[in-house]
Amino acid sequence: MIDKTCDSLAQSVADIHDGATVMIGGFGNAGMPSALIDALIAHGARELTIVNNNAGNGDTGLAALIKEKRVRKIVCSFPRQSDSWHFDTLYRAGEIELELTPQGNLAERIRAAGAGIGGFFSPTGYGTLLAEGKETRVIDGKNYVFETPIHADFALIKALRGDRWGNLVYRKTARNFGPIMAMAAKTTIAQVAEIVPLGELDPEAIVTPGIFVQRVVKEAV
Amino acid sequence: MNNRYTRDQMAARVAQDIPEGAYVNLGIGLPTKVANYLPLEKEIFLHSENGLLGMGPAPAPGEEDEDLINAGKQPVTLLTGGAYFHHADSFAMMRGGHLDICVLGAFQVSHTGDLANWHTGAPDAIPAVGGAMDLAIGAKQVFVMMEHQTKTGESKIVERCTYPLTGIGCVSRIYTDLAVLDVTSEGLRVREMAPGLTLADLQAVTAAPLLAPLE
Numbered sequence: 001m002i003d004k005t006c007d008s009l010a011q012s013v014a015d016i017h018d019g020a021t022v023m024i025g026g027f028g029n030a031g032m033p034s035a036l037i038d039a040l041i042a043h044g045a046r047e048l049t050i051v052n053n054n055a056g057n058g059d060t061g062l063a064a065l066i067k068e069k070r071v072r073k074i075v076c077s078f079p080r081q082s083d084s085w086h087f088d089t090l091y092r093a094g095e096i097e098l099e100l101t102p103q104g105n106l107a108e109r110i111r112a113a114g115a116g117i118g119g120f121f122s123p124t125g126y127g128t129l130l131a132e133g134k135e136t137r138v139i140d141g142k143n144y145v146f147e148t149p150i151h152a153d154f155a156l157i158k159a160l161r162g163d164r165w166g167n168l169v170y171r172k173t174a175r176n177f178g179p180i181m182a183m184a185a186k187t188t189i190a191q192v193a194e195i196v197p198l199g200e201l202d203p204e205a206i207v208t209p210g211i212f213v214q215r216v217v218k219e220a221v
Numbered sequence: 222m223n224n225r226y227t228r229d230q231m232a233a234r235v236a237q238d239i240p241e242g243a244y245v246n247l248g249i250g251l252p253t254k255v256a257n258y259l260p261l262e263k264e265i266f267l268h269s270e271n272g273l274l275g276m277g278p279a280p281a282p283g284e285e286d287e288d289l290i291n292a293g294k295q296p297v298t299l300l301t302g303g304a305y306f307h308h309a310d311s312f313a314m315m316r317g318g319h320l321d322i323c324v325l326g327a328f329q330v331s332h333t334g335d336l337a338n339w340h341t342g343a344p345d346a347i348p349a350v351g352g353a354m355d356l357a358i359g360a361k362q363v364f365v366m367m368e369h370q371t372k373t374g375e376s377k378i379v380e381r382c383t384y385p386l387t388g389i390g391c392v393s394r395i396y397t398d399l400a401v402l403d404v405t406s407e408g409l410r411v412r413e414m415a416p417g418l419t420l421a422d423l424q425a426v427t428a429a430p431l432l433a434p435l436e
Contacts, residue, residue, distance in 0.1 A: 027271045027272075027290075027294070027308075028290065028294040029287060029294075030271070030287060030288050030289075030290050030294075031288070053308075057294075077349070077350055077351050077352070078349045078350065078351040079347060079348075079349050080346075080347040080348070080349040081349075088347060091347055092345075092347075098347075098348075100348050100349070100350060101350075102350050102351075102352070102353070102354040102355055103270065103308075103312065103350070103351050103352040103355060104270075104312030104315060104316050104352060104354075104355030104359075105354075105355070107308040107309045107311070107312050108309055108312065108316075110309070111309040122316070123316065123358045123359075124316060124354045124355045124358055124359075125354045126358070126388075126389065127386055127388075127389040128354060128385065128386045128387065128388070129340070129348075129385045129386075130350065130354065143389075170305075171288045172286065172288040172289045172299070172305055173269075173271050173272050173273050173288060173289055173290055173305060174288040175272055175305055175306070175307050176271050176272050176307065176308050177307070177308050178307065179307040179309075180307055180308060180309045207307070
C-alpha cells in the first residue's frame with residue numbers, strides 16, 4: 001500500500017540538507033506553508049536557496065526563515081514591501097543574494113522545470129535591466145528573451161485537502177504557485193488542513209495529481 | 222493650472238472606456254480606483270494575477286478571508302461565476318494576449334509608448350518588479366493612469382524615459398489629470414483636455430511633441 005502521509009511536520013522536512021534549493025509556495029501569506037517553514041527552521045538547514053514570489057512579510061513564515069539567516073539566496077519577483085524588514089536588513093548588509101525575475105517569468109520558469117522544458121523565449125522584460133546579458137531572438141517580428149527553468153530539491157506547499165496518494169485540492173487564491181512548484185521539485189511536501197481517504201477527492205476536480213507530490217502532512221495535529 | 226481632473230475623475234474617465242465583456246487587470250495603486258466606477262449593469266471580468274478572474278469588491282468588515290486576496294494582498298471577494306487558477310495559467314492569460322485591457326500607474330511614459338513604472342534606479346533602492354513587465358507586454362491595450370507632472374513639476378510624458386524601462390512601445394493610451402492621449406504611429410495625439418486648457422497650455426507642461434485632437 002502506498003502511503004505518502006507523514007506523521008509529523010518535523011519528519012516531513014528531516015532530509016532537507018544545507019545548501020538545498022527550496023521552493024516555498026504562497027503569494028504573501030496566502031498559500032504560505034507556515035507550519036512546514038517552522039519545521040524547517042527547527043530542523044536547522046542552512047545556506048538555502050529559496051524560490052518564492054516575495055521575500056517574507058512581517059515576522060512569520062518565510063520572514064522568520066530569513067531572520068534566522070538560513071537563506072543564502074532568494075529568487076523572487078517582489079522582495080520589497082512595507083513589511084519585508086528582515087529581508088531588507090540582510091540585503092542592505094550584503095548577507096543575502098537576490099535574483100529578481102518578473103513574476104510571469106518566475107512562474108513559467110518553474111512550470112518549465114516541471115514540464116521538462118530546457119528553456120523558453122518570453123517577451124516579458126525584453127529591453128529592460130532584467131534581460132541584460134540574456135540571449136534574445138526575433139520570432140515573427142516580435143522580440144523575446146531566453147529564460148531558463150528553475151529546478152528545486154524540495155518544494156514546500158500548502159493545500160486544503162490531500163489523500164495518501166498525494167492528490168491535492170487548494171483553497172481560493174492560496175493555490176497560486178503550489179501546483180507548479182509541486183511539478184518542479186524532486187521532493188514536494190504538501191501541508192494540508194485535512195487528510196482525506198482515497199477516493200474522497202473528486203477526480204474531475206483534483207488540481208495537483210499525486211505524481212507530483214511525495215509527502216503529505218497535516219498542518220496542525 | 223487649476224482645472225485638473227481629480228484622481229476620482231480620472232478613474233471614472235478610464236472606466237468609461239472599458240466595454241462590457243472586457244477582461245481587465247487593474248494595477249496596484251491609482252488604477253485600483255477604476256473598479257469603483259465600473260457600472261454594475263455591465264459585466265466586466267476583473268483579473269488579478271495571483272490567480273483570480275471575476276474579482277468582486279472588498280468584503281464587508283469581518284468577512285475577510287486571508288485565502289482570498291488581490292495582487293496588492295488586500296482582501297477581496299469572488300463574483301458568482303468567478304474562477305481560481307494557478308500562477309502559470311494566470312500569467313498565460315496576461316502574456317498570451319488574452320486580457321483586453323490593463324491599467325497601470327507609471328513614473329514615465331515616452332511618446333512612443335515606452336513605459337517606466339517599476340524602479341526609480343536609485344542606487345540604494347531594493348528593486349521589485351512583480352507582474353509589471355508581464356502586464357505591460359501582455360494585454361491587448363495598455364492604459365496608463367498617472368499625474369501629468371511630478372510633484373516638482375517635471376513632465377512624466379517624455380521623449381525618452383530616464384527611469385529603467387518596464388516595456389518598450391507597449392502603452393496605447395495615457396490618462397492624466399490634464400488630458401487623455403493616444404500613442405499612435407504618428408506620435409502622441411491628444412484626445413481630450415481638462416476644461417479650459419488649450420493645446421499650447423498642455424504642450425507647455427509636456428516634454429514630448431503633441432498632435433492636435435482629430436476633429
